[in-house]
Every structure is written in structure tokens, then in C-alpha cells.
Amino acid sequence: MLDRRYQVFLITSGKDMQPEREVVMQTLMAMGFFIWGLESRSALGRAYSRRQIEDCDYVLLLLGSQYGELSASGIGYMHLEYIYAVTKQKPIIVFMHGSPSERAEKLQEQDAELKKKFDDFRHQLLKEVDHVMLYHNLRDLEQFARRYMPKLIEHHPTIGWVRPQSLQVFQDEIDHLKIKLAQARIEQDHEQLDPFLSLPIVSIDELFSFEYQMHAYQTNYIKELAMTKQLTWGALLKILSTVFRQAQAETLFSTVINDYLKHQALLDAQAEMPRVHTVAQVQIHSRALRSIKQQMYRNDWITPVGRDDRQRKLWKMTNKGLLLVKDISHA
Structure with a gap:
């Protein structure tokens, strides 16, 4: 059994989600995950976050009650990171506050336009993402991370990171599979192309x-x-x-x-x-x-x-x- 670890890119709206972010990060690190993500956003940081998304195995989005800081295009950095993760076909799980309007007043969007953007984004996530969990407190987040991240790995397996002492076993497995794959592809090419003649x-x-x-x-x-x-x-x-x-x-x-x-x-x-x-x-x-x-x-x-x-x-x-x-x- 190979000893694998996985890289998770964490998306949040910003500093308003600091307590939630810390709970999720500590829980996932204790489970052996590598955690990436930016808390402070800027136009210069977008290229860096995109590279991290490209290299990660999974994406976890934490949504509270704010849309977050806007980019120059008028779209939130959190929203842009989500869109980029979708385009890269990364497995995504969302931990979303079940009652955002009940959070503290200082955590609410004060601007009507930003409030609408938040509501639209929340509905978009509920519609598009298969794995959405509604939390109400920090305890929920810890339990969700422990319960649902292993299920996400089961449903969307990736190679992840393997310890060096396991690499030879891994390489032998790869070489064996390459031989079988090459043979299967030769047979598949022949089977697939013949029906085209009709x-x-x-x-x-x-x-x-x-x-x-x-x-x-x-x-x-x-x-x-x-x-x-x-x-x-x-x-x-x-x-x-x-x-x-x-x-x-x-x-x-x-x-x-x-x-x-x-x-x-x-x-x-x-x-x-x-x-x-x-x-x-x-x-x-x-x-x-x-x-x-x-x-x-x-x-x-x-x-x-x-x-x-x-x-x-x-x-x-x-x-x-x-x-x-x-x-x-x-x-």
C-alpha cells in the first residue's frame, strides 16, 4: 500500500473567514494533507494562485456570508479561483454556511451589489457542485473535513504525493501498467476505427x-x-x-x-x-x-x-x- 498525501487548495472570501479557515487547515494537516491557498488577494497573486490550483489534487471552498474582494473585472477573487478550478476539472468540495444571514453583523456584506453577487454565487455553487455541505459552527467544519475529505478521495482518486521509499514500488506498478495499456490501445485502435467505415x-x-x-x-x-x-x-x-x-x-x-x-x-x-x-x-x-x-x-x-x-x-x-x-x- 503506497503512502500517499494530497494537496488541497483552500478558497475563502478573505479575513472574515479566518476562524473557519484555521479550523479546516488544522484538521486537514492533522489528516496528512498539504494545504495551499491565499488569504490576501491581488492582481499579482492571481498567477500564483492559478499555478497552485493547477498543481493541487483537490479544491475546498469555504463560503460564509461575504463575496470577498473584487478584482479589476468586477468579479470576486474567490469567484475567479472557483471558475479556474472548474476549468481545470479539479474535484471540488464546498463547506457553505447554512444560514449566512444569521452570522454576526460585521460579517455581513454591507453593499447591496456585493450582497447580490454573494447570493448569486451561493446559488451557483448549490447548482453546479456535487459535494456541498452546510455547516453552522466550527465543530461542524472539523467533522465535515474528517468525514467528507476521505469520501472525496474515494470518488475522485488522484496520484497525490508518494513518499520516496515507496517510489520503486510505484515505478514498478507504472511500468507494468504501461505495458498492459500499450497492448490494450493497439486492440482498441483496431476495434474503434473499423466501425467508422460504415x-x-x-x-x-x-x-x-x-x-x-x-x-x-x-x-x-x-x-x-x-x-x-x-x-x-x-x-x-x-x-x-x-x-x-x-x-x-x-x-x-x-x-x-x-x-x-x-x-x-x-x-x-x-x-x-x-x-x-x-x-x-x-x-x-x-x-x-x-x-x-x-x-x-x-x-x-x-x-x-x-x-x-x-x-x-x-x-x-x-x-x-x-x-x-x-x-x-x-x-
């Missing part, structure tokens, strides 16, 4: 309708938008040709299409919400991305050509695909 052939002029999503920002407001876009198969092939003229990892399918969509997303968002000034987290729907790969393979425009030394599947344009892109460019 797809109908499409022409470069046919339209393909697909969905993508984004975060749209307007003054003091963020909304996740689901958009529908249409492109011809020829246009999609031309977009992919900027990367796949040489053998490249399969993950670049999403990267190159998302990069293209980023340049279109602001205008698409403004058609629905005219006051939107910025968009972020632009991403094609996974189902649409899968359909594009399948169709490119079925039409013999882009095809798998093996795996690299990291066992990533490699794809490359065929001669047929290259000739089509050349014709499209000269048209």
Missing part, C-alpha cells in the same frame, strides 16, 4: 453543424453560452491542415479547432448578448469533435499513423486530403 462519405461542400461552449463576460456578469456553428467539411479540413500535415498527437484536434473558434466566439456571443466584451474557455463539444475525427478518417483525409514514445495516438493528413486542401486554397 459512415457515409461526405463532400467538401456539405455543411456540418456542431456545438461549442464558452464563458461570456459582460459588466459584473459571467454566463456560460452553448453555441451552434456550421462549417463545410472543406473548411474543417483546411483548419486541421494547419497542424496535421505532419504526424501530430490526437489531442491537437481539439486544440486547433478551439483556437479557430476563439477568433469567432466574441462575435457569436455578441449576437446573443450585445454587451459581451470578453469570452474565454472556448471549447468544442466532445461529441462534435469525435464526429469530425470519424468523418475525416472515413473520407480518407486524415488517418492514424501509429503512436509516439508517450503512447499518444498520432494522426496525419493523407495525400488525398493534402490535394483537396490545395484545391480549396486555389479555388
Whole structure:
């Protein structure tokens, strides 16, 4: 059994949550967790907190009765850290005060706008986060940390940190799994690609309708938008040709299409919400991305050509695909 420890990024509104923060930190450290997080926020500290979120195993958000300090964009630093953790797909658990209006007067938001932001954020967490626990006192927090953090690890296992004396056992396990994974992938590639041949052939002029999503920002407001876009198969092939003229990892399918969509997303968002000034987290729907790969393979425009030394599947344009892109460019 490997001796693992996990890194937890702790998000709070600020100094108003100092007693709660100390209880949670002391409890988690006694359980063997590494605790990260910033109590004082600033624009300069955002880059540091993002690196910590990227490196952590889990995120714990403590919400009392305040929205916290605002960033230059009008969104709270606590809120921004939560959004970033979501985009990085970090497992999140929330310990939320069950009756925020009953906390001491000095702990309440005095500004009506901040009070509304707090209420909206609280409702957002209740709607979006699977693991939300309502506490009423410091004793609740200690018990919640001891009871629910092990359950979060069970539901969302990660590698964590392993003691040096356990590394050789861990490495042997990894080497063994790599061999099994490589064998399984070879079999999987064969099984997955054969059914694609039953797809109908499409022409470069046919339209393909697909969905993508984004975060749209307007003054003091963020909304996740689901958009529908249409492109011809020829246009999609031309977009992919900027990367796949040489053998490249399969993950670049999403990267190159998302990069293209980023340049279109602001205008698409403004058609629905005219006051939107910025968009972020632009991403094609996974189902649409899968359909594009399948169709490119079925039409013999882009095809798998093996795996690299990291066992990533490699794809490359065929001669047929290259000739089509050349014709499209000269048209």
C-alpha cells in the first residue's frame, strides 16, 4: 500500500473567514494533507494562485456570508479561483454556511451589489457542485473535513504525493501498467476505427453543424453560452491542415479547432448578448469533435499513423486530403 498525501487548495472570501479557515487547515494537516491557498488577494497573486490550483489534487471552498474582494473585472477573487478550478476539472468540495444571514453583523456584506453577487454565487455553487455541505459552527467544519475529505478521495482518486521509499514500488506498478495499456490501445485502435467505415462519405461542400461552449463576460456578469456553428467539411479540413500535415498527437484536434473558434466566439456571443466584451474557455463539444475525427478518417483525409514514445495516438493528413486542401486554397 503506497503512502500517499494530497494537496488541497483552500478558497475563502478573505479575513472574515479566518476562524473557519484555521479550523479546516488544522484538521486537514492533522489528516496528512498539504494545504495551499491565499488569504490576501491581488492582481499579482492571481498567477500564483492559478499555478497552485493547477498543481493541487483537490479544491475546498469555504463560503460564509461575504463575496470577498473584487478584482479589476468586477468579479470576486474567490469567484475567479472557483471558475479556474472548474476549468481545470479539479474535484471540488464546498463547506457553505447554512444560514449566512444569521452570522454576526460585521460579517455581513454591507453593499447591496456585493450582497447580490454573494447570493448569486451561493446559488451557483448549490447548482453546479456535487459535494456541498452546510455547516453552522466550527465543530461542524472539523467533522465535515474528517468525514467528507476521505469520501472525496474515494470518488475522485488522484496520484497525490508518494513518499520516496515507496517510489520503486510505484515505478514498478507504472511500468507494468504501461505495458498492459500499450497492448490494450493497439486492440482498441483496431476495434474503434473499423466501425467508422460504415459512415457515409461526405463532400467538401456539405455543411456540418456542431456545438461549442464558452464563458461570456459582460459588466459584473459571467454566463456560460452553448453555441451552434456550421462549417463545410472543406473548411474543417483546411483548419486541421494547419497542424496535421505532419504526424501530430490526437489531442491537437481539439486544440486547433478551439483556437479557430476563439477568433469567432466574441462575435457569436455578441449576437446573443450585445454587451459581451470578453469570452474565454472556448471549447468544442466532445461529441462534435469525435464526429469530425470519424468523418475525416472515413473520407480518407486524415488517418492514424501509429503512436509516439508517450503512447499518444498520432494522426496525419493523407495525400488525398493534402490535394483537396490545395484545391480549396486555389479555388
